[in-house]
Amino acid sequence: MTLHLIARPLTIYFGKLLFNLILLGALNIFTVILYLLFVTGFTVGNYLIFSVTILLGTLGLASASTIIAAIIAKANTKGTLYPVLSFPILLPLLLTVINATKLSVEGAVFGDAVGEFQVLISYLVVITAISYLLFESIWKE
Amino acid sequence: MLVFTADHIAKTFNRRKIFAEISFSLEKSDSLAITGRNGSGKSTLLKILANVLSPTKGEIEMKIDGKIVKPVDFFTHLGLVSPYLQLYDEFTGWENLDIFMKVRGINASDECLGELLKRVNLWERKNDYVRTYSSGMKQRLKYAFALIHKPPILLLDEPTSNLDAEGISTVYQIMEEQKKAGILIVATNDSEDIKKCEQAIDLNLQSNGGSKK
Known part of the structure; x- marks a missing residue:
């Protein structure tokens, strides 16, 4: 309610998206470092595929999480609703990211992962565009 | 107009x-x-x-x-004062107004902010966390929040x-000025x-x- 009175809805959306991006980016980098240091036998065969996957996965996850969080913000049972609502929306993203990560670990060439990246970019564009168009309505109701 | x-x-x-x-x-x-x-x-x-x-x-x-x-x-x-308006309990009264001013892009001086807090009689408690404020003090802070950008x-x-009684008198004065x-x-x-x-x-x-x- 207070935020309604100090900024435009899209300013709030992009502010929250930016926060989620920074948070998820930091968490992903931290997780990768832990994996490389402590998981025996975990080696990345193609760092370019791995880096692009991390980047696109973080962008997609942050974008989807932001709009899902906005949808459930006014619900009483946020904790229960979030996984139920987010699982089907995040599933295509997670499956594609897992495939791309597998390719990077196996040391595949960049061309092999282009299909996965196209899916991730499309997902990111669709989710961000829908969020941009719908956020004001979600925010007000 | x-x-x-x-x-x-x-x-x-x-x-x-x-x-x-x-x-x-x-x-x-x-x-x-x-x-x-x-x-x-x-x-x-x-x-x-x-x-x-x-x-x-x-x-x-x-x-x-x-x-x-x-x-x-x-x-x-426009400015709005209402019971369902929630300010940030984790920040002091001063910090709340300072953040709202920055988000709104207002370049008001510390003196302006101070005058506003004095007007709603919160100057002495400006550095206390909002969670320690009474309901009346929170209501006064909401007036400072609503008036910070001098809304028409x-x-x-x-x-x-x-x-x-003192707070009501201040509110009536604000209403007359508005x-x-x-x-x-x-x-x-x-x-x-x-x-x-x-x-x-x-x-x-x-x-x-x-x-x-």
Whole structure:
């Protein structure tokens, strides 16, 4: 309610998206470092595929999480609703990211992962565009 | 030239009609009291006027110097004080106002902020966390929040709730100053608050048009 009175809805959306991006980016980098240091036998065969996957996965996850969080913000049972609502929306993203990560670990060439990246970019564009168009309505109701 | 118009505003929640056909037009120096029993939709109407909530039917229009203000930009021209407004308990009173000023892009000096806090009698407690404030002090801080950008339109929901005699006197002074500088809209059932306004709408009567008292 207070935020309604100090900024435009899209300013709030992009502010929250930016926060989620920074948070998820930091968490992903931290997780990768832990994996490389402590998981025996975990080696990345193609760092370019791995880096692009991390980047696109973080962008997609942050974008989807932001709009899902906005949808459930006014619900009483946020904790229960979030996984139920987010699982089907995040599933295509997670499956594609897992495939791309597998390719990077196996040391595949960049061309092999282009299909996965196209899916991730499309997902990111669709989710961000829908969020941009719908956020004001979600925010007000 | 400031004009604030509500045209046949109606609101329903699911199938329950809250109010319908609310219309009025206010100009600078006008003041309007919105009255009605509990649940008649006074707060809902104020939220609609502040563009926090969408009406089921009807339109709100704000014109400044002949130019129509987009609803998404209403927040730059109005201030709202209401019981459901939540300020940040984790910050001090000063920090709250400082953050809101920065988000709004206001370059006011510390002196301006200090004057505002002195006006609502919170200067001595400016560095205390809001969670330690009493309900009356939180209400005073909400006035500072609403007035920080000197809005031409001021919306007040239950303006004197939780306030002591000194606080009520300050609020009445703010209301008088607002009536000279812009538009004042008050949702209340308090007879003293209603007396401060020149026009009134009773939501129980589903009145159409601000009736001159």
